[in-house]
Structure formats: structure tokens, C-alpha cells
Amino acid sequence: MVCVTDLLPDARTETRARIEQAALDLFTRRGFEQVTTDEIADAAGISRRTFFRYVATKADAVWGDFGSHVDRLDRLLSATRPDQPVLASICAAYVEVNDYAVADLPMLRQRMTLVLGEPALQAHSQVRYADVDRVVAEHVARRAGLTPGALLPRLVATSTRAAATTAFEVWLADGTTSLADDLHAAFDQLALGFPGLRTRAA
Amino acid sequence: MVCVTDLLPDARTETRARIEQAALDLFTRRGFEQVTTDEIADAAGISRRTFFRYVATKADAVWGDFGSHVDRLDRLLSATRPDQPVLASICAAYVEVNDYAVADLPMLRQRMTLVLGEPALQAHSQVRYADVDRVVAEHVARRAGLTPGALLPRLVATSTRAAATTAFEVWLADGTTSLADDLHAAFDQLALGFPGLRTRAA
DNA sequence: GACGTTAGTGACACCCAGTGCCAGCGGCAA
DNA sequence: TTGCCGCTGGCACTGGGTGTCACTAACGTC
Numbered sequence A, B: 001m002v003c004v005t006d007l008l009p010d011a012r013t014e015t016r017a018r019i020e021q022a023a024l025d026l027f028t029r030r031g032f033e034q035v036t037t038d039e040i041a042d043a044a045g046i047s048r049r050t051f052f053r054y055v056a057t058k059a060d061a062v063w064g065d066f067g068s069h070v071d072r073l074d075r076l077l078s079a080t081r082p083d084q085p086v087l088a089s090i091c092a093a094y095v096e097v098n099d100y101a102v103a104d105l106p107m108l109r110q111r112m113t114l115v116l117g118e119p120a121l122q123a124h125s126q127v128r129y130a131d132v133d134r135v136v137a138e139h140v141a142r143r144a145g146l147t148p149g150a151l152l153p154r155l156v157a158t159s160t161r162a163a164a165t166t167a168f169e170v171w172l173a174d175g176t177t178s179l180a181d182d183l184h185a186a187f188d189q190l191a192l193g194f195p196g197l198r199t200r201a202a
Numbered sequence C: 001g002a003c004g005t006t007a008g009t010g011a012c013a014c015c016c017a018g019t020g021c022c023a024g025c026g027g028c029a030a
Numbered sequence D: 001t002t003g004c005c006g007c008t009g010g011c012a013c014t015g016g017g018t019g020t021c022a023c024t025a026a027c028g029t030c
Helices: A011-030 A037-044 A048-054 A058-062 A066-078 A086-097 A102-117 A119-144 A151-174 A179-191 B011-030 B037-044 B048-054 B058-062 B066-078 B086-097 B102-117 B119-144 B151-174 B179-191
Strands: none
Touching (some): A011 A037, A011 A048, A011 A058, A037 A048, A037 A058, A058 A102, A058 A119, A066 A086, A066 A119, A086 A119, A086 A151, A086 A179, A102 A119, A102 A151, A119 A151, A151 A179, A151 B179, A179 B151, B011 B037, B011 B058, B011 B102, B037 B048, B037 B058, B058 B102, B058 B119, B066 B086, B066 B119, B086 B119, B086 B151, B086 B179, B102 B151, B119 B151, B151 B179
């Protein structure tokens, strides 16, 4: 029994972190499909039933508290000044929420390598990203005086997320660039209608 | 060898169609999660085991022969003239592969309503669309003299697919517009860097 | 200090998606 | 007829996810 009132970091928060770390390590080492939820639970020191009280699905185990990231993105977008171009404000918000400390970068790489590389996790990410799209579309709709369901807000939301995802892929594949630079490069191409396509041959 | 003569409707093709229709109807009526594979199999007049010999997963049941659509997109892109702008060629290809006969539009609406609306199908679509992205990225890479893994080809592939998906959503929600028009509208915004964002307030 | 309450946990049974295996059955060629 | 072959269905099994119940530790109240 863990009992005792050490609980400084809060027992639930600690368990949550153990689950995430165990899932990240096992998935990285053996692949998502080859790991059972029993094994993750064992590695995290809990029962399988308790595992599913902390995370809704096996795929959710690698996402940490993604909801708070979305909330932070929402606040950042709401706080942007009206004289800033819409795309620039979205880019800045994406850069800000992905501004991890150097010590946290290895874990971010591990997570994103899995999310973008494992088909099952890639599929599941769509559900999580839908929240991001909703937040961005609402921001664009406010700024442009449109409804969030109109073509333009939706399109900006999905294509900026495509830009962010692509920047992540390049960042992971390269290994030498900074994520912020990759994000800016992708958003610049998007905002200017892909000028790189018009310079025939590099 | 194709062997076997003619087989006018071909038993396997017919079974495939029955599975797709049964899945489409049941999912539309009761929701993806509420329908079991047993029920789809029953409705299609086959056993559950046979059902899984025709489709890899429950989610795949609504996709028909999506692979041939991707092949067709690939051929259309390869056949574009070099003097046409890259984005225009991609838009034209998307319009062409989605140019259904009027009689087939209800089924297309049904399929896309499910794919874009049901979370599980939306997640699964990511896996199918990865093939589309690969084909488009290769085309862009050829046209721009880059590798398919570079930022620009990937970005163009993902954001044009975002445009196509958004156009589909608007087409489904509206009900009066033509899909081709919605696709062109989305691609125009994308190609010009979202001019709609710069006209402050409508 | 005994008591009821409450939150968290583990064990168990269950449903359902997906798979491996094998037996049966029809068509087809020698 | 015989043997091969492709398709099918039945069966058992694995693994993700859930509902239920009993147990226990922490906490407030008298």
C-alpha cells in the first residue's frame, strides 16, 4: 500500500506520469501493436482496470494532459493583438505551446515519433487534433467576422495544423533544426501561397 | 491469371457491394459504435469470418475500393501539363476523381457524412489518406525538383488534402452547392494565401 | 476513539474486434 | 471418378474496453 501522506506530488499525478513513461518506453522499444495494456499496467505498477481509469484508450496513454495544451492555445489566440495578421498570430501560438525546455525535448521527440509513425496512433491523433482545429477555427471566425462553420475558418484551421504537423515531421527527420524555425518556415510557405513552388528547380 | 470467364456481376464483387451497402445503412441508422460486425455480416448474407476476408477492419467497410481512387489520382497528376501551376493541377485532379454521376451522389454523401462525422471513422480515414498524401507529395517533388520528404512537398500534400476535406464538409453542410465549386473555392484561398483573411469584416 | 462517508483500487465477468486453424463444399481438369 | 483449388463457415483464442462489486485507506463528525 502506498498510503502515507507523502503525496507532495499528488499520488494521482504521479501514477499518470508513470503510465505515460511506461507506455512511451514500451511502444518505442517494441511497437504499439506488440504491447498489451496488461504490460503497460504492470510496468506502471497498477492493475489493468486502473490503467483504464486513467486513460480512455491504449492510444491515449502517450498524450499526457493534451487538453491543457489546447486550453493554453485557446488563451494565447484570444490574447493576440488585432493588428497582427491572423496567420502570424496562429503561428506564434503554435510556437509558444511547443516551446519545451531542453530537458523535455527527448520526451517530445519520443512522443511525436510514435504519434506520427505508428499508424494506430496517427489515426487516433485525428480525434485529439479535432479540438485544436475547433479552437483555431473559432479564433479565425472572430477575427474575420465569420461563423466558425464557414469555409475560411475551417480551412485555415485544418491547413495550419497540416503546416504544424509537417514542421514536426521535418524537425524529427532532420535532427539539427529548431522546431520553432521549422514551424515558421512552414507557416511562411502557407501564408504566401507556396512561393517555393514558383521558383522552378532549386 | 484472371481466369474464370466473364462472371458478369462476379460473385465476389457483388458480395463486396452488399457489405458496403449494409455497413453504410447500419452505420447511418444507428451509429458506427452501436453496430456489430455480426450484424453487418448478417445483413450482407455472409458469416462474420467471411466479412473479415473482404474488409480488413470494421471501419474499412465503408471505403469501397479506395485504392483504385488513389491510383487514378496518381495517373491524373502524372498526366498534367508542366505549364500548369502545381496547385491548379492538384485541384483539377481532386475535382476529377470526385466527379461522381448524379445517381451516385446520395451514396457519396452518406459515406462522407459518416467518414467526417463518426470519430472512429474520422480517425481511420487518416490511414487511408496517408496514401493520397504520398502520391501528391511525389508529384509536387517531381514538379519542384525536390525530394518527396522535403518540407514543401509534404506541406503542399497535407494542406491540399485539408482543403479538399474542408470543401467536403462545406458541401455536406450546405446541400445546395456543387462539390467542384467548393473544391475550387478552397484551393483558391489556399493558393493565394487566404485573401479572405485580409478583407477585414464582411 | 468509534463511526459513516467517500475516493481509489483490484478482481472478475462480460462484450466485441480481429485472427488462426480446420473441415466442408462446389467447380474444374485429367 | 479422382484430386486439386478457391471460397466459405464454425470454433477457439487473443486483446481492448467496460460494468459491477468488494475492499481499504483517508477524512469528518460525534
